[in-house]
Amino acid sequence: MKARPALKMTRELALLALLAAICVGFGAADENFRDPYNFLDRTRQWVEIGLIAVPMTFIIATAGIDLSVGSLLALCSIITGLCFRDAGLPLAAALICGVLAGGAGGALNAVAVSLLRVPPLVATLATMAIFRGLAMGLSQADPIGGFPRWFTDFGSISALGAGDYLVPYQTLILLALVGLGVLVFRRTCLGRWTVQMGENPKAARFSAIPVNRVLFTLYAGCGLVCGLAAGIYTARFATARPDAATGLELEVIACVVIGGTRITGGNGSVIGTFLGVLILGTLRFGMDMLGVLQQYQIILVGLLVIAAAIANEWLAHSTD
Amino acid sequence: MRHTRTGIRATLVVTALAVACSWGCSNGGRQQPDGGNSGEALTIGVMPKLVGIDFFNAVEKGAIEAGKELGVDVVYDGPVVNDVTKQSALVESWIARKFDAIVIAPNDPDAIAPVLRKARQRGIAVVTFDADADPASRDYFVNQCTYDAVAKALVEVMVEGIGPDGSYIYLTGSLTAVNQNIWMERMEQYRKEKYPDMKNLSETPKVSEEDQALATQVTIDILKSYPDVDGIYGMTSVALPGAAEALRKENAYDRVFLTGLSTPNSMREYVKEGVVKRFVLWDPVDLGYLAVHAAKGVVDGGITDSTSSIQAGRLGQIQIADREVLLGEPVIFHAGNIDQFDF
Numbered sequence A: 001m002k003a004r005p006a007l008k009m010t011r012e013l014a015l016l017a018l019l020a021a022i023c024v025g026f027g028a029a030d031e032n033f034r035d036p037y038n039f040l041d042r043t044r045q046w047v048e049i050g051l052i053a054v055p056m057t058f059i060i061a062t063a064g065i066d067l068s069v070g071s072l073l074a075l076c077s078i079i080t081g082l083c084f085r086d087a088g089l090p091l092a093a094a095l096i097c098g099v100l101a102g103g104a105g106g107a108l109n110a111v112a113v114s115l116l117r118v119p120p121l122v123a124t125l126a127t128m129a130i131f132r133g134l135a136m137g138l139s140q141a142d143p144i145g146g147f148p149r150w151f152t153d154f155g156s157i158s159a160l161g162a163g164d165y166l167v168p169y170q171t172l173i174l175l176a177l178v179g180l181g182v183l184v185f186r187r188t189c190l191g192r193w194t195v196q197m198g199e200n201p202k203a204a205r206f207s208a209i210p211v212n213r214v215l216f217t218l219y220a221g222c223g224l225v226c227g228l229a230a231g232i233y234t235a236r237f238a239t240a241r242p243d244a245a246t247g248l249e250l251e252v253i254a255c256v257v258i259g260g261t262r263i264t265g266g267n268g269s270v271i272g273t274f275l276g277v278l279i280l281g282t283l284r285f286g287m288d289m290l291g292v293l294q295q296y297q298i299i300l301v302g303l304l305v306i307a308a309a310i311a312n313e314w315l316a317h318s319t320d
Numbered sequence B: 001m002r003h004t005r006t007g008i009r010a011t012l013v014v015t016a017l018a019v020a021c022s023w024g025c026s027n028g029g030r031q032q033p034d035g036g037n038s039g040e041a042l043t044i045g046v047m048p049k050l051v052g053i054d055f056f057n058a059v060e061k062g063a064i065e066a067g068k069e070l071g072v073d074v075v076y077d078g079p080v081v082n083d084v085t086k087q088s089a090l091v092e093s094w095i096a097r098k099f100d101a102i103v104i105a106p107n108d109p110d111a112i113a114p115v116l117r118k119a120r121q122r123g124i125a126v127v128t129f130d131a132d133a134d135p136a137s138r139d140y141f142v143n144q145c146t147y148d149a150v151a152k153a154l155v156e157v158m159v160e161g162i163g164p165d166g167s168y169i170y171l172t173g174s175l176t177a178v179n180q181n182i183w184m185e186r187m188e189q190y191r192k193e194k195y196p197d198m199k200n201l202s203e204t205p206k207v208s209e210e211d212q213a214l215a216t217q218v219t220i221d222i223l224k225s226y227p228d229v230d231g232i233y234g235m236t237s238v239a240l241p242g243a244a245e246a247l248r249k250e251n252a253y254d255r256v257f258l259t260g261l262s263t264p265n266s267m268r269e270y271v272k273e274g275v276v277k278r279f280v281l282w283d284p285v286d287l288g289y290l291a292v293h294a295a296k297g298v299v300d301g302g303i304t305d306s307t308s309s310i311q312a313g314r315l316g317q318i319q320i321a322d323r324e325v326l327l328g329e330p331v332i333f334h335a336g337n338i339d340q341f342d343f
Helices: A003-029 A036-061 A068-086 A091-115 A120-139 A147-157 A168-185 A189-199 A201-206 A209-235 A248-258 A270-290 A294-318 B002-025 B054-070 B084-096 B113-121 B147-162 B180-193 B212-225 B239-249 B264-273 B284-300
Strands: A159-162 A165-168 B043-047 B075-076 B101-104 B127-131 B140-143 B167-172 B231-234 B257-260 B278-281 B307-313 B317-321 B324-326 B333-336
Touching: A003 A270, A003 A294, A036 A068, A036 A159, A036 A168, A036 A189, A036 A209, A036 A270, A036 B084, A036 B231, A068 A091, A068 A120, A068 A209, A068 A248, A091 A120, A091 A209, A120 A209, A120 B002, A147 B084, A159 A189, A159 A209, A159 A270, A159 B002, A165 A168, A165 A294, A168 A189, A168 A209, A189 A201, A201 B140, A201 B257, A270 A294, A270 B043, A270 B084, B002 B147, B002 B333, B043 B054, B043 B084, B043 B231, B043 B284, B054 B284, B054 B307, B054 B324, B084 B101, B084 B113, B101 B113, B127 B212, B127 B257, B127 B284, B140 B284, B140 B333, B147 B257, B167 B180, B167 B212, B167 B239, B167 B257, B180 B231, B231 B239, B239 B257, B239 B264, B257 B278, B264 B278, B264 B333
Parallel strands: B043 B075, B043 B101, B101 B127, B127 B140, B140 B324, B167 B231, B231 B257
Antiparallel strands: A159 A165, B278 B333, B307 B317, B317 B324
């Protein structure tokens, strides 16, 4: 049992070292990477992925998965847009509707996985299509715009700080959720039960763990976070689009895998996931500054994910 | 402990490889090997709605020509689909790379506005071309022709084809493209005044999203759903050839008159076969050329609020009014002149 904490510390330290090496490497190569305004402004692009990666860590730790997060984000964004434009609600109320819609979507996943015992991969594959279809249908496949200036400024311009050191508000929200996620994962029963359910699902059901309640909390919670991320995404792009966040789920899962959480469940690290988000984010940022074309960026990211997955397995087995 | 040391060593190797690969794969977007931030040459980013279609390839030619003439670094890049969120992300990168000016044809005027505002806040000149963005978010708009001139040219060609009491339908690109929407709006205004007996069979235009194959499919659907339609407008450089292909397949070009906006190279075979008799455009090479000239003018102060015209290289004197830079008049292409052009 003592081996496990040591494994986590090694893994997270290695990720931190990788992050540091990336920053130093690109920082030396390009002055625009070193520019604090550029770097802090760039974190806006990591927020939606980072937010959803937190509950995704828990879900993957239970040996589950949620492929519907991108579609759910689009659906919540559209619902916010429709409430604002067509139902005439004030924007704050429309945003809350979006978050609640996320909770409802997550609850649907939760019911399928916990009560109906559908394998999470299958259930969320289905809801991925259902949510996307609803988003397309409700919006008639047209984007919704016309949001007020304060809202779109929040997404792309407003920040806390002075001079070149401006921390975007959405980045602060991300840091808060990550902090919360770390606390819940390490210090609460929910966190412990999550890992135990992933380690041995059958044993978990026979022990005192309220498996269905945990699953419900995790998937519905993930849905609520998708709703939150949808609000930020809508602000950043100043439109609610039914084709938003296509492929987001894969980005999120990549961060979780790089962070050290195994797809087969039984372990996890929210700090690792957060480092994964930072690593992928800074890697992309550095490549953009150097002018690397998109097609090569995708290859490098793919290689990184494979390397991380191999490292996960190697580290896991070497301490058995 | 051994794991940590091995891990850190492996980490450093991987990162060194990543940075080396990036360095090797980089400089993909630059057209001139001027060394980027050399300090002397301005860097102007030119972004089409999407890359890979004839119309914007011609714009690229003009932009690069102007760049060479003016001694400016032109970076031409854009998304592979007409997606405004991808355009936003690319503009963010250009802001971070501290370009001097951004020249863009946005896919959505409102969605692109926040990021353009951010660029201006960072001291970057913003010029739109082909399609405008929210005017408060950009410095100048390089318009190919006045909206009314394009509208009038298209309607007159259609009247020649179907008479002053025929029925027609619009096939556009995307419902958020400002240029297409304003053209259609002015066309309706113009023909309601001059040809009130003509009939528009569908209030909402049909959509083809800059996808030629989709345009063909939608046109075939139009022929089925509106069997009495006399004329079709193909409002984008991709919709028109797509629709022409449909008319050729269905052998319908004798009973349906097709016209619209597209490039001579895309339309040459259809015009030669008589599938399309006349269509309208302007010179996109000139458009790209002018846009870069205008952007440089904004950056170095050659264009200010009081400027009413500029000398734009080989184009001569170009008028500026209401923060719009006007290229000129539309051109009507037909079998007699289509071979004179190569774009």
